[in-house]
Amino acid sequence: xxxxxxxxxxxxxxxxxxxxxxxxxxxxxxxxxxxxxxxxxxxxxxxxxxxxxxxxxxxxxxxxxxxxxxxxxxxxxxxxxxxxxxxxxxxxxxxxxxxxxxxxxxxxxxxxxxxxxxxxxxxxxxxxxxxxxxxxxxxxxxxxxxxxxxxxxxxxxxxxxxxxxxxxxxxxxxxxxxxxxxxxxxxxxxxxxxxxxxxxxxxxxxxxxxxxxxxxxxxxxxxxxxxxxxxxxxxxxxxxxxxxxxxxxxxxxxxxxxxxxxxxxxxxxxxxxxxxxxxxxxxxxxxxxxxxxxxxxxxxxxxxxxxxxxxxxxxxxxxxxxxxxxxxxxxxxxxxxxxxxxxxxxxxxxxxxxxxxxxxxxxxxxxxxxxxxxxxxxxxxxxxxxxxxxxxxxxxxxxxxxxxxxxxxxxxxxxxxxxxxxxxxxxxxxxxxxxxxxxxxxxxxxxxxxxxxxxxxxxxxxxxxxxxxx
Amino acid sequence: xxxxxxxxxxxxxxxxxxxxxxxxxxxxxxxxxxxxxxxxxxxxxxxxxxxxxxxxxxxxxxxxxxxxxxxxxxxxxxxxxxxxxxxxxxxxxxxxxxxxxxxxxxxxxxxxxxxxxxxxxxxxxxxxxxxxxxxxxxxxxxxxxxxxxxxxxxxxxxxxxxxxxxxxxxxxxxxxxxxxxxxxxxxxxxxxxxxxxxxxxxxxxxxxxxxxxxxxxxxxxxxxxxxxxxxxxxxxxxxxxxxxxxxxxxxxxxxxxxxxxxxxxxxxxxxxxxxxxxxxxxxxxxxxxxxxxxxxxxxxxxxxxxxxxxxxxxxxxxxxxxxxxxxxxxxxxxxxxxxxxxxxxxxxxxxxxxxxxxxxxxxxxxxxxxxxxxxxxxxxxxxxxxxxxxxxxxxxxxxxxxxxxxxxxxxxxxxxxxxxxxxxxxxxxxxxxxxxxxxxxxxxxxxxxxxxxxxxxxxxxxxxxxxxxx
Numbered sequence: 001x002x003x004x005x006x007x008x009x010x011x012x013x014x015x016x017x018x019x020x021x022x023x024x025x026x027x028x029x030x031x032x033x034x035x036x037x038x039x040x041x042x043x044x045x046x047x048x049x050x051x052x053x054x055x056x057x058x059x060x061x062x063x064x065x066x067x068x069x070x071x072x073x074x075x076x077x078x079x080x081x082x083x084x085x086x087x088x089x090x091x092x093x094x095x096x097x098x099x100x101x102x103x104x105x106x107x108x109x110x111x112x113x114x115x116x117x118x119x120x121x122x123x124x125x126x127x128x129x130x131x132x133x134x135x136x137x138x139x140x141x142x143x144x145x146x147x148x149x150x151x152x153x154x155x156x157x158x159x160x161x162x163x164x165x166x167x168x169x170x171x172x173x174x175x176x177x178x179x180x181x182x183x184x185x186x187x188x189x190x191x192x193x194x195x196x197x198x199x200x201x202x203x204x205x206x207x208x209x210x211x212x213x214x215x216x217x218x219x220x221x222x223x224x225x226x227x228x229x230x231x232x233x234x235x236x237x238x239x240x241x242x243x244x245x246x247x248x249x250x251x252x253x254x255x256x257x258x259x260x261x262x263x264x265x266x267x268x269x270x271x272x273x274x275x276x277x278x279x280x281x282x283x284x285x286x287x288x289x290x291x292x293x294x295x296x297x298x299x300x301x302x303x304x305x306x307x308x309x310x311x312x313x314x315x316x317x318x319x320x321x322x323x324x325x326x327x328x329x330x331x332x333x334x335x336x337x338x339x340x341x342x343x344x345x346x347x348x349x350x351x352x353x354x355x356x357x358x359x360x361x362x363x364x365x366x367x368x369x370x371x372x373x374x375x376x377x378x379x380x381x382x383x384x385x386x387x388x389x390x391x392x393x394x395x396x397x398x399x400x401x402x403x404x405x406x407x408x409x410x411x412x413x414x415x416x417x418x419x420x421x422x423x424x425x426x427x428x429x430x431x432x433x434x435x436x437x438x439x440x441x442x443x444x445x446x447x448x449x450x451x452x453x454x455x456x457x458x459x460x461x462x463x464x465x466x467x468x469x470x
Numbered sequence: 471x472x473x474x475x476x477x478x479x480x481x482x483x484x485x486x487x488x489x490x491x492x493x494x495x496x497x498x499x500x501x502x503x504x505x506x507x508x509x510x511x512x513x514x515x516x517x518x519x520x521x522x523x524x525x526x527x528x529x530x531x532x533x534x535x536x537x538x539x540x541x542x543x544x545x546x547x548x549x550x551x552x553x554x555x556x557x558x559x560x561x562x563x564x565x566x567x568x569x570x571x572x573x574x575x576x577x578x579x580x581x582x583x584x585x586x587x588x589x590x591x592x593x594x595x596x597x598x599x600x601x602x603x604x605x606x607x608x609x610x611x612x613x614x615x616x617x618x619x620x621x622x623x624x625x626x627x628x629x630x631x632x633x634x635x636x637x638x639x640x641x642x643x644x645x646x647x648x649x650x651x652x653x654x655x656x657x658x659x660x661x662x663x664x665x666x667x668x669x670x671x672x673x674x675x676x677x678x679x680x681x682x683x684x685x686x687x688x689x690x691x692x693x694x695x696x697x698x699x700x701x702x703x704x705x706x707x708x709x710x711x712x713x714x715x716x717x718x719x720x721x722x723x724x725x726x727x728x729x730x731x732x733x734x735x736x737x738x739x740x741x742x743x744x745x746x747x748x749x750x751x752x753x754x755x756x757x758x759x760x761x762x763x764x765x766x767x768x769x770x771x772x773x774x775x776x777x778x779x780x781x782x783x784x785x786x787x788x789x790x791x792x793x794x795x796x797x798x799x800x801x802x803x804x805x806x807x808x809x810x811x812x813x814x815x816x817x818x819x820x821x822x823x824x825x826x827x828x829x830x831x832x833x834x835x836x837x838x839x840x841x842x843x844x845x846x847x848x849x850x851x852x853x854x855x856x857x858x859x860x861x862x863x864x865x866x867x868x869x870x871x872x873x874x875x876x877x878x879x880x881x882x883x884x885x886x887x888x889x890x891x892x893x894x895x896x897x898x899x900x901x902x903x904x905x906x907x908x909x910x911x912x913x914x915x916x917x918x919x920x921x922x923x924x925x926x927x928x929x930x931x932x933x934x935x936x937x938x939x940x
Contacts, residue, residue, distance in 0.1 A: 188894075
């Protein structure tokens with residue numbers, strides 16, 4: 001598949017540690033995070049610089065060889081796994097992990113694609129700044145992957161998605177040319193904003209090798225509350241109340257169901273129920289402030305909400321360790337589904353005013369189809385992002401439940417679509433939802449996406465079979 | 471040029487008031503805001519709905535007729551003026567000005583392209599929300615124009631440019647198809663983010679007909695300070711101090727020179743010098759807060775800055791009318807140059823840490839070329855955006871100074887480029903900077919822009935001669 005002469009030229013460009021040819025070394029990288037896809041590759045490239053990557057990609061492009069970029073391999077839609085043909089070369093960014101610049105005066109950081117999110121957060125902290133994107137996988141996911149999937153996380157409500165953090169990009173185009181768009185400007189209107197095209201493109205238009213990211217002032221204090229709310233509608237009303245009271249200082253507003261909380265309490269060591277009140281729904285809200293302790297503000301807002309029946313019971317963390325304990329309940333919700341058997345996950349977003357109705361309709365639709373399904377619907381209600389997850393009925397075979405993936409996806413995603421929501425809020429399309437999206441996007445939208453793909457990758461060599469169909 | 475039969479079909483689609491054929495009625499729309507360009511057109515379309523516009527554009531596209539969209543005609547780079555050929559049909563959005571939806575629960579507003587910015591601000595205020603983009607021309611500029619130029623303004627430091635306000639778009643494509651991307655979602659990762667391609671495209675890829683925009687909580691109180699600073703470097707250091715102290719609550723940070731202030735005091739009725747101290751540079755800083763009066767915070771931060779020699783003198787507005795008076799000094803700076811004769815304007819941005827050095831170098835370079843030029847360099851330092859304007863030497867002919875436009879642009883823009891800045895921070899390229907940008911952008915970048923243009927407007931009928939060369 002890869003002629004020996006080409007292999008030698010690649011080795012000359014990338015150096016001896018720049019090629020991985022042993023399939024055993026590659027095995028973990030050929031399987032996606034959730035174990036749904038296992039691919040093959042003739043070899044993997046590990047470039048140490050943008051220039052080396054560019055030279056290698058120019059060669060592969062000339063030979064018509066498809067390329068699959070991979071960062072931390074933590075994606076949930078199979079976007080970084082080569083297909084089963086064995087024809088697609090895997091490109092790993094793991095050796096490109098320099099922090100190129102750290103600029104407190106300009107509030108920016110310039111990083112290479114292979115840096116982990118945690119490394120970028122730590123570098124920002126070293127100059128007393130915040131890089132606000134925060135994800136469960138931050139220790140292993142890379143900035144390149146974050147950029148290519150427009151990663152979200154728990155603080156989008158205040159700081160936006162990864163896209164909103166980007167001031168400039170460096171990209172190697174499919175044919176090996178380098179686009180140097182590494183600007184550190186907050187205002188620049190000199191033509192189409194090219195970086196936007198590559199952000200969230202899941203590696204189908206080129207490989208992002210470096211980025212200039214915005215940094216933020218670090219909040220000095222936070223207040224975290226855990227509230228019992230009677231229903232989803234009350235949660236949405238409470239969100240509006242807190243936004244009005246705290247403005248952008250409302251950093252997070254997370255919804256959790258009693259079903260999810262009970263799973264977490266069962267499996268998370270040291271966890272305990274934060275409120276005496278058992279309620280069908282809970283909210284975790286956080287306000288972060290630049291100077292003053294925001295707890296009094298949160299307290300008075302919650303008191304008013306209790307008087308109006310929006311909140312039945314609430315506790316505000318009295319210390320940072322209590323705050324972490326409350327957050328760990330929320331952060332363990334996905335993992336706590338695992339011991340309960342198979343689960344079907346739906347990463348959706350809904351316009352905030354329609355969330356309550358959507359949850360009611362989707363809950364009813366799932367129960368009608370199978371009354372034993374245990375619903376664990378939680379997520380970032382502040383951004384309209386719900387993880388509408390289904391845990392299998394007790395006693396059924398996990399594989400039998402997984403076999404119903406498409407059936408439940410259609411039920412839930414049709415309702416999402418009816419409420420003008422998105423069937424992939426933060427995970428992307430990858431390979432998993434490539435077919436499904438054609439059911440929900442208009443022909444005009446699909447056509448525009450194909451046109452962009454063809455314009456920038458006319459030979460279709462970048463991550464084929466992901467995000468956009470030819 | 472437009473065959474009578476086509477004219478009749480257009481009239482049938484758009485209605486009798488949907489066509490303007492009398493050149494006298496069109497005259498103001500055929501001349502750009504600064505009077506640099508005067509174009510011709512065979513007729514102007516005034517569609518009242520997206521569907522009517524789409525039907526009309528499909529006809530024009532089939533006939534190969536070029537189209538020039540125009541909003542409030544307040545642009546500064548000739549982007550909305552047809553060329554002199556008389557072959558380009560002008561498309562006016564002035565009848566498409568419905569507020570389609572106003573959603574306090576979701577913090578969004580859905581508006582049609584022809585709404586003025588002031589109308590959108592007022593609609594947001596009617597539900598106790600803020601639409602944060604604010605420009606001098608807000609009474610007449612339209613949202614469609616704001617979107618197509620990614621308008622900035624005075625609050626970008628806190629809220630971002632127009633791009634950052636957009637959740638969804640509706641666009642009529644060059645061939646008359648409608649792309650309905652009117653989503654109200656903060657998280658949506660289902661393929662290339664198409665709306666980003668149309669924002670800032672200056673009407674070269676289609677016509678934006680409606681948008682879903684984000685709304686923000688309205689700040690309840692603001693504190694405005696006017697400070698004398700010894701030099702630009704002190705101003706930049708003060709910016710970092712205030713960002714650290716106030717976080718995102720720092721809404722504006724504007725730099726002004728004594729030369730500009732003296733012009734304003736000369737021509738603005740009722741204006742007076744806000745400080746006894748005369749200094750080469752001044753800063754206007756604003757902190758806005760959700761609840762508490764931010765004046766004490768601003769005061770203590772400025773006191774510390776005075777102790778460190780960053781600020782020589784300062785005043786904090788004691789009332790809203792004093793705040794408005796301070797702001798009017800800043801807002802009159804551009805107009806106050808007019809009575810002083812011809813001026814050459816440079817709307818540039820520079821990475822914040824390089825601003826002081828850029829200003830020093832550009833000031834020296836201009837003085838070397840012509841010691842009589844009076845420099846009025848002011849702007850949104852918080853975003854790195856400077857209006858590096860030159861007023862003519864006293865006593866020379868205005869036309870002789872204007873004849874040196876290219877000479878001074880090259881001096882200043884070469885320095886901007888050397889500091890990795892942008893030669894158009896917020897005004898766009900339009901027709902004015904179409905040639906000039908090819909001097910500063912790489913061949914790779916120019917090629918990518920051409921590819922996007924060709925992909926979406928293959929016949930080159932949308933606003934030809936603007937933003938991107940074929």
